[in-house]
Amino acid sequence: MNEERCLAAAEGYLQLEMPVEAVLEIERLPVNVRQGVHSSELELAAQMMQKHWNRGAELASLLCALKPSKRAYFLHAAYCLHETGDTLAAKSFLMSGPKSLMKDALFHYNMACYCAVLGDVEEASRHLIPALELDPALRKIALSDEDLKGITF
Template sequence: MTDAERRIVAAQGYVELGLFDEARAELSVLPGELQERVDVVEISLLCLMGRHSWAEALALATRLCRQEPAEPGGYIHAAFCLHELGKTAEAVDMLSRGPVSLRTKPVYYYNMGCYHARLGHFEKSIVYLERAFEMDGDLRQHAKKDPDLDTLRAQLEIRSA
């Protein structure tokens, strides 16, 4: 394993531990050409998101969408950043324009459910959330504490009984 590869693996580990400054420090010494690698861009993006630097993270997520237009990750991250910036309608649009592969991810349906709930589209939200729960039952537990779903809590509990 090269020093650069070790640094990238270490940065991934730091992100998983929530140690975003340490992850960025590992990546900061990589040569310029390695800074453009998709995995490095994604780690940098996750660091920015972890620090709630939504505008900067959005720029990187948009870049990731351009670098890998068929991959769902950039779109999920970009939409989340838009939502956190108060641009929830744009987040829905971002996910709607994403690749078909997004529709295989429970997080796509979950986030669409959350975004529609915030926009007041409650019936749409419930349809998306039910699909997310079918795909990944653990998301139902997460939904019980998600502030985006506060307005739907009663309906979700009735439908989950």
């Protein structure tokens, strides 16, 4: 089996928005390769495309353990947890990420969403302000985000 061919095929399937086929390619890989960072990233993307939030949270958590300084993994893990309905765990997981997350607009945006869903409107507003300052394009998304209903900005 050609591992590079399987990984390239999985990437291609993801670009074509064919996550089921991408996962099938990844599953053909030997276990040690499948559990590596690159394979796990590809499978995470496929699972999130399919809205398989539990498996996504599992993979993102694994990636966080493998690369604890990579902010995106924490954002993905928390988002998947939130989508499973465990918003408290999502907030806690995101807060456990690297300090560099504090400079990330999506960190603040997602924290605003999680706080709003949990009923802490004041904390949600405190996070939404820097999110919109760091990335003004998020304002348009925030206006229609169900999680942020009732938050004034």
